[in-house]
Amino acid sequence: MEFQDYYELLGVSKEASQAELKKAFRRLARKYHPDVADDKPSAEEKFKKINEAYEVLSDPEKRRKYDQLGANWDGRAGGFTPPPGFDFGGGGAGFNDFDFGGTGFSDFFGAFFGGGGRPSGGGGFGGSMAGGVPSPRRGSDIEGQILVSLDEVNNGSVREITLSRPDGGGREKLKVRIPQGVEKGQRLRVSGRGNPGMAGGSPGDLYLVITLQRHPDFEVEGSDLVHELELDIHELVLGSMARVPTPGGRVKLRVPECSGPGDRLRLAGKGLALAGGGHGDLYVELAARFPEQLDADARERWSSFAAGEGKD
Numbered sequence: 443m444e445f446q447d448y449y450e451l452l453g454v455s456k457e458a459s460q461a462e463l464k465k466a467f468r469r470l471a472r473k474y475h476p477d478v479a480d481d482k483p484s485a486e487e488k489f490k491k492i493n494e495a496y497e498v499l500s501d502p503e504k505r506r507k508y509d510q511l512g513a514n515w516d517g518r519a520g521g522f523t524p525p526p527g528f529d530f531g532g533g534g535a536g537f538n539d540f541d542f543g544g545t546g547f548s549d550f551f552g553a554f555f556g557g558g559g560r561p562s563g564g565g566g567f568g569g570s571m572a573g574g575v576p577s578p579r580r581g582s583d584i585e586g587q588i589l590v591s592l593d594e595v596n597n598g599s600v601r602e603i604t605l606s607r608p609d610g611g612g613r614e615k616l617k618v619r620i621p622q623g624v625e626k627g628q629r630l631r632v633s634g635r636g637n638p639g640m641a642g643g644s645p646g647d648l649y650l651v652i653t654l655q656r657h658p659d660f661e662v663e664g665s666d667l668v669h670e671l672e673l674d675i676h677e678l679v680l681g682s683m684a685r686v687p688t689p690g691g692r693v694k695l696r697v698p699e700c701s702g703p704g705d706r707l708r709l710a711g712k713g714l715a716l717a718g719g720g721h722g723d724l725y726v727e728l729a730a731r732f733p734e735q736l737d738a739d740a741r742e743r744w745s746s747f748a749a750g751e752g753k754d
Contacts, residue, residue, distance in 0.1 A: 446550045448495035448508065456509070460500065467496040471658035493589070493656050494551050504555055511554060543604035543613070546589025546655065555587075578643035583636045585629075588650040590620055592657055592667075596689055596715045598622035605635065605648070618650060623717030626662065628652045659687045665722030666713045668706075671695075672731040678702060686726050688712045695726060703730045 449456050452466045470492045472478065479485030498504045542552055588601070599620045604613045616632060624630075629649045636646025660667040669686055677684075681699035685692045688709065695707060706725045713722030733740065 444548075444550060445511075446491075446494070446548055448499050451491055451495040452499065458499075463496065463499050467492065467500075467656065468658050471656065475658055490546055490589070491548070494547060496656055497653065498551070498555060507554070542586050543606075544602055545586060545650070546653075547587060552586065576641040579640040580643045581637035581639040581646035583646040583649060585649045585651060587653050588618070588620075588630070589653050589655050590624060591655045592660065592662075592689060592714065594620045595624055595654070596622065596721075598624075603650075616648075621717065623665075623715045624652050625665075625717070626652055626654045660689075660724075662714070663725075665716055667722070667724045669724060669726050670729050671697075671726050672729045673697065673701075674731050678728065678730060688724055689714075697728065701728055703728055 449458070452458075452463065452470065454462055454466050458466070471489065474485045474489040474492060476482050476486045476489060479489075498508050545552070547555075588603070601618045601620060603616050603618055605616060606613045614635075616635060618630060618632060620630070629651050632648040632650070634645045635648035638645050654662055660669055662668075667689070671684060671686055673682060673684065677697065678701045679699065681701070682697045684695050684697055686695050686709075689712070693709070693712075695709070697707065705728045707728070709724040709726065711721045712724035715721055736744065
């Protein structure tokens with residue numbers, strides 16, 4: 443298993459703040475997101491790695507665990523010695539119990555952050571004895587994570603994943619339907635694809651937990667989306683027209699005069715699809731864009747403003 447250097451993938455230092463991580467992700471995502479890249483297959487693979495890195499480093503608990511891993515990884519397959527009390531995130535005592543393909547996560551993420559496949563209860567391999575013969579026992583369920591794009595939330599999809607079991611029984615291909623309106627944390631059930639039962643018992647199920655793919659233009663708040671729109675000071679004060687992205691394409695938005703940073707403008711029905719029909723909303727959150735430097739003319743105008751009307 444190859445160690446994934448998430449800091450290097452995002453091009454930040456190990457001391458990077460959350461704001462620096464967010465800025466780095468957005469910069470790279472806008473370059474490699476499949477919606478905008480010319481070489482879509484190559485960009486999609488790169489974007490998945492960027493997304494995975496940000497998924498871990500933007501979560502304080504996952505980042506803490508990842509930093510523990512870095513200090514205990516020697517680069518050899520099987521050469522990892524977990525720190526005392528290390529939580530593998532999936533309920534298992536070891537790692538790499540199952541190997542998923544097509545979920546959008548690397549083997550490394552799957553092993554240490556719950557994307558790989560874990561026994562998740564719901565059965566087992568024990569069973570009572572009746573006349574010296576074990577009674578049927580249902581197999582245990584297994585659980586992993588699957589990365590779902592916002593486009594899949596809005597339109598649904600069918601994904602093909604592969605599952606390799608620890609017993610070396612080969613790779614099993616599975617078709618998984620991603621329903622429209624699926625939510626973060628929702629568990630998709632694939633019946634009968636868990637661990638086999640014992641003594642004639644039925645097999646367990648496979649559960650895939652939805653993780654939403656990060657997007658360079660939107661933050662997700664339930665079924666709503668939030669887009670940060672940077673405007674110059676004069677555009678906030680005087681009002682302006684702006685073109686803002688939505689999942690269905692860019693639309694025009696009127697920014698009223700005397701708007702301020704942090705104000706939110708609502709675009710009804712432009713958010714994520716709901717399982718029962720309809721859509722959430724898109725909120726455009728305003729932010730002030732300041733000049734990086736002033737020339738003499740601009741400094742004179744700002745000074746004049748500050749000395750007059752700008753006093754209040």
